[in-house]
Amino acid sequence: MIDLRIPIQPFPVVEPLIVRLREDTADHGPHDAILIGVEGIRRQYDYQGFSLELDASMETKLSNDVIMIVPGQASARRLIRADSKHNTLLVTEQCDQLCVMCSQPPKKHHVDLMRELQIAASLAPHDAYIGISGGEPLLHKKKLLAMLCELASSRPDLTFHVLTNGQHFDKDDIPLLREIGLDRVLWGIPLYAADREMHDDIVKKPGAFDRLLESFNILYRAGSSIELRTVVLAQNSEELANLSSFIGSFLPFVERWAIMQLESIGYGRMNWDTIFKDTSVDFEGVARAINIGTTKGVRVQLYNFPLCSIPAGYRDLAPATISDWKNKFESFCTDCAGRARCGGFFEWYDHKKGFKGLGPI
Numbered sequence: 001m002i003d004l005r006i007p008i009q010p011f012p013v014v015e016p017l018i019v020r021l022r023e024d025t026a027d028h029g030p031h032d033a034i035l036i037g038v039e040g041i042r043r044q045y046d047y048q049g050f051s052l053e054l055d056a057s058m059e060t061k062l063s064n065d066v067i068m069i070v071p072g073q074a075s076a077r078r079l080i081r082a083d084s085k086h087n088t089l090l091v092t093e094q095c096d097q098l099c100v101m102c103s104q105p106p107k108k109h110h111v112d113l114m115r116e117l118q119i120a121a122s123l124a125p126h127d128a129y130i131g132i133s134g135g136e137p138l139l140h141k142k143k144l145l146a147m148l149c150e151l152a153s154s155r156p157d158l159t160f161h162v163l164t165n166g167q168h169f170d171k172d173d174i175p176l177l178r179e180i181g182l183d184r185v186l187w188g189i190p191l192y193a194a195d196r197e198m199h200d201d202i203v204k205k206p207g208a209f210d211r212l213l214e215s216f217n218i219l220y221r222a223g224s225s226i227e228l229r230t231v232v233l234a235q236n237s238e239e240l241a242n243l244s245s246f247i248g249s250f251l252p253f254v255e256r257w258a259i260m261q262l263e264s265i266g267y268g269r270m271n272w273d274t275i276f277k278d279t280s281v282d283f284e285g286v287a288r289a290i291n292i293g294t295t296k297g298v299r300v301q302l303y304n305f306p307l308c309s310i311p312a313g314y315r316d317l318a319p320a321t322i323s324d325w326k327n328k329f330e331s332f333c334t335d336c337a338g339r340a341r342c343g344g345f346f347e348w349y350d351h352k353k354g355f356k357g358l359g360p361i
């Protein structure tokens, strides 16, 4: 697992500070710290005349990474790793749903770091694709849309994937959504069932399904790009075929439909025994959903599935989606011919309670 925090020597800041770590002095700007010395694991940077010292092994590449230094914290957060395609900015830990599989259970308290996140994104490498998540980022919609709008103008090369529960779009947002740029943001929105009660029960919010349909209508009118996301659960696995028909009939404009495996963390871990669906021994519900969706022209993808949990005929639908900083492989993966194109497992996956039908392919 890649550490997203780097130990830092005490540094005199009174509010969060965004810094880009540079190893060359060409074209450096006000947020850049320049590497001036390395001794063992300690790297010393010059930041506007101040000495900034970080501890990281030589294997850890930090050049052009963007970090956030928070007053009083002994480690800096790596917000943007320059050599990674898996950078995600966390806007808030608040949420207005309580999904049974939530990997990051919500908190009441919110710390507004939107200004800092905007600076961090503005320092990202050229053509970076940046994830934005929460909690529910659109609980802070006004600031988030303003940030995306400003970045669209200052860094038109950047694109974003925003994870949202889709409960907060209004028709008044349409002009701003268009101004941000329709191809600049892919909205990743969960839909767990075509059955209103089942969806609402999974997200633990009455009325969520109907509000979601309203939002889809708004995004459709704006011309925005949508990635539908459905985690397979014991509760909805038999419903996936219906959901597939529903998507093909009523949401044919979505960019793609991601059917996802469960992450064993947060509520996902707490509820694992009652919600995990072992698709390595019973892929039937997913297969039917794929077949129906494909027939109706829906682009179906499988996220977070170990490749060997999928019947051979469907494996080309499964990109390696588990982020590089949180994936791992099991001992039986060592000699697997599929390993190079397999995303493996979440770092926190517990094989004793997990898939029963895996093995090298």
Ligand code: SF4
Binding pocket: 306, 307, 308, 309, 329, 330, 332, 333, 336, 337, 338, 339, 342, 343, 344, 358, 359, 360, 361
């Ligand atoms: S054995 Fe491991 S590497 Fe091979 S497909 Fe299964 S999970 Fe992936």
